[in-house]
Amino acid sequence: MMWRPSLLLLLLLLRRGAQGKPSPDAGPHGQGRVHQAAPLSEAPHDDAHGNFQRIVDRMDRAGDGDGWVSLAELRAWIAHTQQRHIRDSVSAAWDTYDTDRDGRVGWEELRNATYGHYEPGEEFHDLEDAETYKKMLARDERRFRVADQDGDSMATREELTAFLHPEEFPHMRDIVIAETLEDLDKNRDGYVQVEEYIADLYSAEPGEEEPAWVQTEREQFRDFRDLNKDGRLDGGEVGHWVLPPSQDQPLVEANHLLHESDTDKDGRLSKAEILSNWNMFVGSQATNYGEDLTRHHDEL
Numbered sequence: 280m281m282w283r284p285s286l287l288l289l290l291l292l293l294r295r296g297a298q299g300k301p302s303p304d305a306g307p308h309g310q311g312r313v314h315q316a317a318p319l320s321e322a323p324h325d326d327a328h329g330n331f332q333r334i335v336d337r338m339d340r341a342g343d344g345d346g347w348v349s350l351a352e353l354r355a356w357i358a359h360t361q362q363r364h365i366r367d368s369v370s371a372a373w374d375t376y377d378t379d380r381d382g383r384v385g386w387e388e389l390r391n392a393t394y395g396h397y398e399p400g401e402e403f404h405d406l407e408d409a410e411t412y413k414k415m416l417a418r419d420e421r422r423f424r425v426a427d428q429d430g431d432s433m434a435t436r437e438e439l440t441a442f443l444h445p446e447e448f449p450h451m452r453d454i455v456i457a458e459t460l461e462d463l464d465k466n467r468d469g470y471v472q473v474e475e476y477i478a479d480l481y482s483a484e485p486g487e488e489e490p491a492w493v494q495t496e497r498e499q500f501r502d503f504r505d506l507n508k509d510g511r512l513d514g515g516e517v518g519h520w521v522l523p524p525s526q527d528q529p530l531v532e533a534n535h536l537l538h539e540s541d542t543d544k545d546g547r548l549s550k551a552e553i554l555s556n557w558n559m560f561v562g563s564q565a566t567n568y569g570e571d572l573t574r575h576h577d578e579l
Contacts, residue, residue: 334566335553348548354533357565361529365447369440376439383433386423390416418458425454446522456518463517471512473500536563 335348341359342352376384376392394402394416402416403409426442427434428450434442445451463471463479477500481493504512504520512520540548540556553560560566 331557331560331566332550332554335550338565339550346550348550348553350530350533350537350546353536353548353565354527354529357529357532357563360565365440365444368443369436372439372443373436383435384439385434386420386427386432389423389434390420393419418461422451422454422458425451452518452522455522456514459517459521460514469513471517473497473505473510476500476504476512532563532565536560536565 338348338352338356339346341356342349373384376389378388378392394412397403403412406412422445423434423442424430426438426445426448428438428441441448441451445455460469460471463475465475465478466472477493477496480496481490483489500512504516506516506519507513536556536559537546537548539559540552542552542555
């Protein structure tokens with residue numbers, strides 16, 4: 280499982296400055312810790328598959344170009360894809376938020392671009408769900424203040440990156456943990472109970488039998504998330520879950536893809552092995568969860 284940036288902000292970036300407030304129904308982090316595999320590109324299958332073949336070629340050419348994709352090459356490509364995604368999202372945000380084009384993003388600029396202009400004390404007075412928006416605004420401001428390390432209320436590009444991608448910055452660790460607890464701890468006891476954990480992943484329909492994958496998640500909670508075995512997650516255990524210590528995430532993903540796709544078990548992947556496991560790669564960080572299938576090859 281992996282923590283992701285605010286859904287509110289991701290939607291805003293995708294809209295590239297379109298007018299209108301974010302929906303409070305989505306919540307800032309409703310799907311934040313588990314990356315939902317993106318649907319396949321809406322482009323024709325042949326086009327998407329052709330782009331996928333080019334991505335495979337790039338994986339090898341970025342390494343030794345021997346016609347095989349090694350674990351090291353796969354890890355390097357995934358790391359490259361992650362960093363490119365971060366750069367792209369920050370660039371899009373910068374264009375949206377730096378409204379006075381002074382090379383910095385002030386909290387007032389970000390707030391007004393996201394939520395609209397209000398006089399002090401009149402925030403969201405025209406909305407029925409004003410309290411929900413006030414909580415979202417307060418949460419975003421708290422994160423901004425932590426990202427703004429020099430405390431001048433003006434974000435540099437590095438500080439805006441910390442705001443949008445706090446999982447990448449050690450000084451943002453506590454805010455990631457706090458936001459995750461706030462999302463999951465519905466009874467506000469300061470802990471995440473197993474049913475709260477499951478409720479974030481799955482909502483059963485009346486009379487529906489719980490799927491096997493949900494049972495697996497219950498086992499994951501019991502065996503790996505709940506470190507002190509008291510039946511719940513405290514802040515430290517939440518941090519260990521969403522921001523695992525010293526974990527090389529690209530290497531974890533690369534090992535998983537290699538294990539699942541290396542049919543002849545020679546420790547490397549041929550182009551045929553990767554192409555035959557197309558669906559797994561499309562649902563992975565190696566293709567930015569399928570989004571790269573719509574990119575021009577020069578943008579990869």
